[in-house]
Amino acid sequence: MLIRLFSIVSLLWAPLAPAGLVDPFRVHEFTLSNGIRLFVREDHRAPVAILQVWYKVGSADESPGLTGISHVLEHMMFKGTERYPGNRFFELIDANGGEENAFTSRDYTVYYELLEQGRLEIAFELEADRMRNLLMREADFEKERRVVMEERRMRTEDRPEALALETLYALAFDNVPYGHPIIGWMGDLEGLTLPDLKDWYARWYSPANARLVVVGDVDPAAIRALAEKHFGRVPAHRPPQRRVVAAVPPRGPRRAVVRAPARLPYLVMGYRTPSLGQGEDDAEPYVLDVISNLLDGGQSARLARRLVRGAEVAASAGTGYNTYGRYDGLFLIDGVPAEGHGVAELEQALLGEIRALREAPVDPDELERVKAQVVAAEIYSRDSISRQASLIGAAETIGLGWRVLNEYVARIQAVTPEQVQAVARKYLVPERRSVVVVEPLPIGGPARPVQAAAGAGEAVR
Amino acid sequence: MIRLLRWVLCVVGLHGALASAAPKIQHWVTEEGLRVYFSPAHELPLLDVNLAFDAGSARDGDHPGLARLTGGMLDEGAGGLDADAIAAAFDGVGATYSASVGRDMAQFSLRTLADAAFSGPALDTFLTVLTRPDFPEGSLARMKRQTLVALEEEKQRPGAVASKAFYRALYGGHPYASPVLGTERSVARITRAEVRGFYRRYYGARNAVLAIVGDLDRAAAERLAARFSRGLAPGERAPALPPVPKIEGAKTIRIPFPSTQAHVFIGQPAVARGDPQWPTLYLGNHILGGGGFSARLVKAVRVERGLSYSVYSAFSPLRAKGPFFIGLQTRTDQARQAVGVAREVLRGFMRDGPTERELEAARDNITGGWPLRFDSNAERIAYLAVIGFYGLPLDYLETFPKRIEAVTVADIRQAFAGHLDLDRMVTVIVGGRAE
Structure with a gap:
């Protein structure tokens, strides 16, 4: 199969590009009687399989006062049903040698079980049961709310870079509901009630709003039968209506300062940029992906080469960009100044790199290097069944369809130096920019000028 | 309930087949x-x-x-x-x-x-x-x-x-x-x-x-x-590391920090790579604080009291004795309570060992999930590096689940008593104001 594909595909692209080695996604698609959609991909390398259940609800669906509710509900989903009360969920998955967890993002909430392939049925049974039958008890809720508040303290309150990123999102978005944190504001967590959660659950957890993804050593027909047996009996439910939010035009630049106990200054900036499926030209997200790699794709990329090693104005610097999203998102750039340099110098240096992208087309060799890396990374991603399932689930939940995954390499390969320049000129502009700087407050001892990866793909567990 | 019983039988029946999934080295x-x-x-x-x-x-x-x-x-x-x-x-x-x-x-x-x-x-x-x-x-x-x-x-x-x-x-x-x-x-x-x-x-x-x-x-x-x-130059093997001295006695170190949470570690040097009781310690720790939501520490600190998002215990075996540690984070004013709960869980576990039911559940989890440990090339090479570096047997990945199956409650109690000493535990608490 691989050989045949190689011979076809290699005709289309430069001979050196390894695109033909990318094993395309072949996904079996099913729709169950109650409307749940099921996506199965075979990967027979090891006798294991993963089930992921994707609900199209995330922090972007939350309104003021209810921020963090999607993530709190994710926690409550492990608190039992009538049939499997208390800790039974964990006990059953554990007894079968499984790994289970969940994560919430701005766009979706995902639950998964990774198991030896012959034991996958228990995951179907438990996930189907908790799609509609969750017991939410006041005592569990009170404790779990405290757990989530500890989680917020750990992830955000005591981390200056996380506070800066949270502030950046709040600063950059006007009406698009990406402005509040996935984990929620502390005050909103305090104000949440059990009826709020029950409402949220009833509204969003239903067959029509869910997608099932299975990847692993499985037979698609058998998985379909399993899905029908367990999920088929979950009653259909009218899909929730969503309002379409048209983004307010950006009128930046905007700035904010976060003062927090820290030893190092830190800077993060974000440009409002389109996501795949949302923008006017669907080539643009791929070009932004390439730009992100030009700046921060490995040690030969511009930020490492010019700012960390060359000018040594940054101790570290990075970018982050999410290709898929329900709304337009942020192209992130962050950094920590090197010893002897201030955050203002770092900012000028980062802006200089952005300007360079706008002013001159990228050298074709440099672009080829980025493309080789992107294609190789795509091949490497096939080493993980979880990663494969996540790609399918995200593409489907965002509404792009899994076939978009197979376009990825060709779309990246097609990016030209002129497009890079045009997209930089259109989106990496002051009007779209928001900047947040951390001003260190003393911890003890004199503060001076880290390492922080930009968090475009952030999710909260 | 009938359905559940079938799964349990299924679990037992599959053990033999699973070990063969381990990569041949x-x-x-x-x-x-x-x-x-x-x-x-x-x-x-x-x-x-x-x-x-x-x-x-x-x-x-x-x-x-x-x-x-x-x-x-x-x-x-x-x-x-x-x-x-x-x-x-x-x-x-x-x-x-x-x-x-x-x-x-x-x-x-x-x-x-x-x-x-x-x-x-x-x-x-x-x-x-x-x-x-x-x-x-x-x-x-x-x-x-x-x-x-x-x-x-x-x-x-x-x-x-x-x-x-x-x-x-x-x-x-x-x-x-x-x-x-x-x-x-x-x-x-x-x-x-x-x-x-x-x-x-x-x-x-x-x-x-x-x-x-x-x-x-x-x-x-x-x-x-x-x-x-x-x-490479031929070089020489590095000399053996000196043995890790015993800690003199229990101690608690408090470091003030302007954070909303206190970060806590409790532990001591405990186990070297290649220790014959490693599977026993690993299985015991799974029940104590290594095995997710069913683990005792997680139940006591997180599920029952809501004190921490992350709480766990681990043995980290090194060439010489690597550490055992319990880790947790909690709002600074709850640190004393959380440390007390964690210590009590550890003390109870060392005294009584796990229950038969806990042992069985942990055993099923580790052996049943064994193929998940090396289902990617990235995981396989990480195992090969550790097996090679520490001179573990080539069939380590095949025999480990079998050794796990042989462990008893008494083995765990004895192995913990032989490797951990409650009177020499170090507790570090960072966060909150100086007392």
């Missing part, structure tokens, strides 16, 4: 003394290579931070190529290079496409970096400055502050006490001659273990190993 030693561990994987067009030297921070001697700086310097210049040229050579063929230095090991890994058009140049560059490093003076000066920034960054993370204080308290004068990053004083003084000297002393073929996983056959793996083996 081939092992040989080259003429020059390089130990090689190889596992072919032809399903994906990938090649992973990992070269590990006994050159971790335990070898820092009087220069804390020297091992890490040496490891980080290899791709800064080699064979006349500068850092930019090396980076471009890896990136240009889509290869990823990484270096990491811990207490025992300095590890260098490469992931590349297996096709010779890509793996050829990637491996050439990787070999150049490992066998002919130039240690450019300018790069060293920059890396030292970057290390100082990293040390500052550690100081703003209460968890990192706690971890450092914990290792210092556990290991006193032992090499494991030396912080991997080093200290401001030591890093500022490290010279190029010292870095070169460290490389010459520890980066020899006899002091290294090469692991290879991917789409190549034995002959190709042997040729590859021979290139590494001849490229």
